[in-house]
Amino acid sequence: MPEHLLSPGHTACAGCGQSLAARLVLDAAGPNTIIVNNTGCLEVFSTTYPDTAWEVPFIHSLFENAAAVASGVEAALRQSGKLAEVRVISQAGDGGTADIGLQALSGMWERGHDILSVCYDNEAYMNTGIQRSGLTPTYTSTSTSPAGQSSTGNPRPKKNIVEIAVAHGIPYVATASAGFPLDLQKKVKKAMAIRGPKFLHVHVPCPLGWRHEPEQTYQIARLAVETGLFPMIEFENGKISGRYLIVKPKPVEDYLKPQGRFRHLFKPAAEAALKEIQELANRNIERYGLLKTAGS
Amino acid sequence: MKDFIEGSEAVARAVCLCKPGVISAYPITPQTHIVEGLAQMVADGRLKSQFVNVESEHSAASVVLGAVAVGQRVFTASSSQGLILMSEVIFNIAGMRMPVVMACVNRALSAPINIWNDLQDSMALRDSGWVQFYAENNQEAADLIFQAYRLAEDPRALIPVMVCLDGYILSHGLEVVDIPEEDKVTQFLPPFNPSEKLDTANPKSFGLLAGPDYYLEIRHDLHQTVKDALTLIPDITADFKRIFGRNSGGLVESYRLEDAEMAIVSAGSVCGTIKDTVDVLRAEGKKVGLLRIITYRPFPEELILQALAKVPMIAVLDKAVSLGASGPIYADLKAAFQGKPGKKISGYIAGLGGRDITPDTIKEIFKQLAGPEVSDQFIGLKN
Missing domain, CATH: 3.40.50.970 (Thiamin diphosphate (ThDP)-binding fold, Pyr/PP domains)
Structure with missing residues (x-):
């Protein structure tokens, strides 16, 4: 067996959070896995004909249909009695999950297929040149929501795809981060032990799109969690069952400042916007009970 | 059964x-x-x-x-x-x-x-x-x-x-x-x-x-x-x-084309109506026939050229239209006969949206085929 099931030598950028997370996910899932991938960076950098980086069966069809293709893969395995031994992962970026792929994903969850869906969320359409998606955070400057004289960047909040997943009544929903590899792999193993639809939302920095140094990927991923901007939580059968507790939340500026996509927020005129982002983090901490207290 | x-x-x-x-x-x-x-x-x-x-x-x-x-x-x-x-x-x-x-x-x-x-x-x-x-x-x-x-x-x-x-x-x-x-x-x-x-x-x-x-x-x-x-x-x-034990499917079907002077080319269930109308017109002494396309893709160009080799006047009946151009089968047929002179090939569009194609519609097409050559003539339009 190769050292990793997503082999090195693919064409991802240096510091790519998605390639790191995808390797961790698949290594935790193991070799008896079939990967179904939406169109996006991950598919492009790992499968440029005639090469492939995948040491497991891999199929890519279109941008929005991985969840439906995976449903077919799962149905075929069920029909041939192989579903006990072979597991299916359907994976996509934030656009492929929460925008163009949401309908197929919702259908897959609703039908109860035994599939783990993974969203590698780098918070914009990176493969096409950093355009805004439904998971782009408030006040992010992207190529289609640029900051400018009369704009502070993306005007809308990040869609809560996690609670959308929970609302489907599926048995396991969790968030994870490229900055917490062991936690990520633990959640994959937990998800794979559960039959039915599972959803794992993984926060993955993109040095190119977020405009930070490649060596900062890990640290920036951690800061998103430690500020409360990206809550690491788990839901089992609709109820919150796990959370990464923060002793003393870091100010959001720590997370925002190293990233070029938020540079415009550090001008005097953007003070209110910065405050609003801090409030978003505060609200996350309160909503999901992320603060470590003496009793927790 | x-x-x-x-x-x-x-x-x-x-x-x-x-x-x-x-x-x-x-x-x-x-x-x-x-x-x-x-x-x-x-x-x-x-x-x-x-x-x-x-x-x-x-x-x-x-x-x-x-x-x-x-x-x-x-x-x-x-x-x-x-x-x-x-x-x-x-x-x-x-x-x-x-x-x-x-x-x-x-x-x-x-x-x-x-x-x-x-x-x-x-x-x-x-x-x-x-x-x-x-x-x-x-x-x-x-x-x-x-x-x-x-x-x-x-x-x-x-x-x-x-x-x-x-x-x-x-x-x-x-x-x-x-x-x-x-x-x-x-x-x-x-x-x-x-x-x-x-x-x-x-x-x-x-x-x-x-x-x-x-x-x-x-x-x-x-x-x-x-x-x-x-x-x-x-x-x-x-x-x-x-x-x-039966003939079914295939590429094309020739119906009474042997000595035909006029033929309709079409596909699908309308070909049943065309066959009946061909029989009626044949009984009246008119030399008409049908070439039915069963396999449209791949396009059986060689068989079509052979089947229609001796038919001087060809009407293509399309139940579809490439808006702004012509019926799709008509366009393929014209391309197939490109550089082969001596044919009149006219394109007719009928039956869109469930408008009935009756034996009278088919007779009208044969009648119009004797007239000027057309590429996208709609049949049965109301005023």
């Missing part, structure tokens, strides 16, 4: 005999009876299959793509808007060389919304890399299902096949249909066992990104394979006749 059944049931029973492991579809009129029938067969345990109820046609096509990639025989069906919503996946299925078989119950396209028959939906997908069969009647619709699987899954082909049948006229129209015994189907259709599939014991990647260095060759291979089906289809129909 002979039964008086609608085309949808004929197709559903033929599909059931082919034992697909995964079926997926989304409701749309007039296709629904086919998959309702299959759902009942699964519910009754007569068909051991996974029936996946999806949230759109786009997903129906995607589900069967995923399932066939694992090595299961699959089936889906759609019509009109559903087929057009599927179209992104339709192209993808062919490009990925997935031997999917589907039924298209032909219906008009919106707008205006219209649930009745014409061929605009499947004709719009003629460039997708799918083989397209057009059935004349319910028996042929059922028989083409068996032939579709046989062709799609042939290791020399591995291309998807669409069996087109006219909405309502066939799908909801009752005819006597001979549904074959299971052992004959088993004899005709070997088990589906693709050499390339998603298999953890032999991991392979499907659906790769191919740049300018490879794409041209890959598309050429697909184009050539679809064209090569022209040589596979006659063998399949010959074998079908050997086992089932």
Whole structure:
């Protein structure tokens, strides 16, 4: 067996959070896995004909249909009695999950297929040149929501795809981060032990799109969690069952400042916007009970 | 066994005999009876299959793509808007060389919304890399299902096949249909066992990104394979006749063309009406005939040239239109006869959105064919 099931030598950028997370996910899932991938960076950098980086069966069809293709893969395995031994992962970026792929994903969850869906969320359409998606955070400057004289960047909040997943009544929903590899792999193993639809939302920095140094990927991923901007939580059968507790939340500026996509927020005129982002983090901490207290 | 059944049931029973492991579809009129029938067969345990109820046609096509990639025989069906919503996946299925078989119950396209028959939906997908069969009647619709699987899954082909049948006229129209015994189907259709599939014991990647260095060759291979089906289809129909005892399907059908001075070229159920009208006109001493296109993609150009070699006046009756150009079959026929002088080839468009094509419509076309050559003459327009 190769050292990793997503082999090195693919064409991802240096510091790519998605390639790191995808390797961790698949290594935790193991070799008896079939990967179904939406169109996006991950598919492009790992499968440029005639090469492939995948040491497991891999199929890519279109941008929005991985969840439906995976449903077919799962149905075929069920029909041939192989579903006990072979597991299916359907994976996509934030656009492929929460925008163009949401309908197929919702259908897959609703039908109860035994599939783990993974969203590698780098918070914009990176493969096409950093355009805004439904998971782009408030006040992010992207190529289609640029900051400018009369704009502070993306005007809308990040869609809560996690609670959308929970609302489907599926048995396991969790968030994870490229900055917490062991936690990520633990959640994959937990998800794979559960039959039915599972959803794992993984926060993955993109040095190119977020405009930070490649060596900062890990640290920036951690800061998103430690500020409360990206809550690491788990839901089992609709109820919150796990959370990464923060002793003393870091100010959001720590997370925002190293990233070029938020540079415009550090001008005097953007003070209110910065405050609003801090409030978003505060609200996350309160909503999901992320603060470590003496009793927790 | 002979039964008086609608085309949808004929197709559903033929599909059931082919034992697909995964079926997926989304409701749309007039296709629904086919998959309702299959759902009942699964519910009754007569068909051991996974029936996946999806949230759109786009997903129906995607589900069967995923399932066939694992090595299961699959089936889906759609019509009109559903087929057009599927179209992104339709192209993808062919490009990925997935031997999917589907039924298209032909219906008009919106707008205006219209649930009745014409061929605009499947004709719009003629460039997708799918083989397209057009059935004349319910028996042929059922028989083409068996032939579709046989062709799609042939290791020399591995291309998807669409069996087109006219909405309502066939799908909801009752005819006597001979549904074959299971052992004959088993004899005709070997088990589906693709050499390339998603298999953890032999991991392979499907659906790769191919740049300018490879794409041209890959598309050429697909184009050539679809064209090569022209040589596979006659063998399949010959074998079908050997086992089932009847002529059904094939590339084209010539009807009373021997000494014809005028011929209509068309496809689908309207050809039944044309045959009857040809008989009437022949009885009146008029030398007329029909060339029916059964396989529209790949386009059987050589056979068409041969069949019409001695016919000086040809009318193409399209139940579809490439808006701003002409009927699609007309355009193909003109291209086939390019550089071959001495022919009058006129294009007529009729029956869109379920407007009846009667024997009088056919007579009108023969009458107009004697007049000036036209390319996109609509027949039966009201003032």
